[in-house]
Amino acid sequence: MSQPRFARYLSEAGHDPSRALKLYEWNSHLSREFYLYLQAWEICLRNQLNDFLIHRYGRSWPYDTAGLVRQLSGTDEERLSRARQRQERIRRAAPAALPAIVSDLSAGFWVSQLSKRYDLAHVWRRNLAQVFPNDRVLDRPAAWAICDEMLSLRNRIAHHEPIFHLPLEQRHRDLQRVVAAMCPGAHAFAESSSRFRPVWQARP
Numbered sequence: 001m002s003q004p005r006f007a008r009y010l011s012e013a014g015h016d017p018s019r020a021l022k023l024y025e026w027n028s029h030l031s032r033e034f035y036l037y038l039q040a041w042e043i044c045l046r047n048q049l050n051d052f053l054i055h056r057y058g059r060s061w062p063y064d065t066a067g068l069v070r071q072l073s074g075t076d077e078e079r080l081s082r083a084r085q086r087q088e089r090i091r092r093a094a095p096a097a098l099p100a101i102v103s104d105l106s107a108g109f110w111v112s113q114l115s116k117r118y119d120l121a122h123v124w125r126r127n128l129a130q131v132f133p134n135d136r137v138l139d140r141p142a143a144w145a146i147c148d149e150m151l152s153l154r155n156r157i158a159h160h161e162p163i164f165h166l167p168l169e170q171r172h173r174d175l176q177r178v179v180a181a182m183c184p185g186a187h188a189f190a191e192s193s194s195r196f197r198p199v200w201q202a203r204p
Helices: 003-012 017-057 074-091 098-104 107-112 116-122 124-131 140-158 168-182 184-193 196-201
Strands: none
Touching: 003 017, 017 098, 017 107, 017 124, 017 140, 017 168, 017 184, 017 196, 074 098, 074 107, 107 140, 116 124, 116 140, 124 140, 140 168, 168 184, 168 196
8 A cells, every 4th residue: 555545544543553454444345335326326327317318319319419419518528429439439330329328428427417507408497307206306406416426426436545534424315315216126226235334333
């Protein structure tokens, strides 16, 4: 472990190397407990949003330059373009199959679709329930805020960064809510495998 990487844990542990190692291990366990739930969140989000985009723009939405593509931000258009090109190259076919493009697109692309930028394009005021059918209280700003936090948490875990200092109890509640809002089955599956609470309470 590099000195810069260990420094955060060492500082948190009062420069006690033994306790710092225990914190590092605990952080790894916390990351593991979030992994399955975050997987459920990301897969549900992209599937729900893909279904919505098909409903609104048709099955060829990744190639529809007069429809969705025209309304994308520069960043999102670039993300989509790269996903299309990768899948066309890998599969040696153009256009690439929709499921291949959907699974290739980054979580950042999907979360971005819930941002204020797309309020008018997607008419979220009327259509949000198509993505989150099981939580009619959840509005677009709240859904975006939760998903943006989940994206940040996902990325920190993917890069093996510290998460123990974050408000993880709230993150866990938000994750439970947003997954249940999209798919009760995925929520039940993630709940059956989650040991977050005992792991969180076992802080060294």
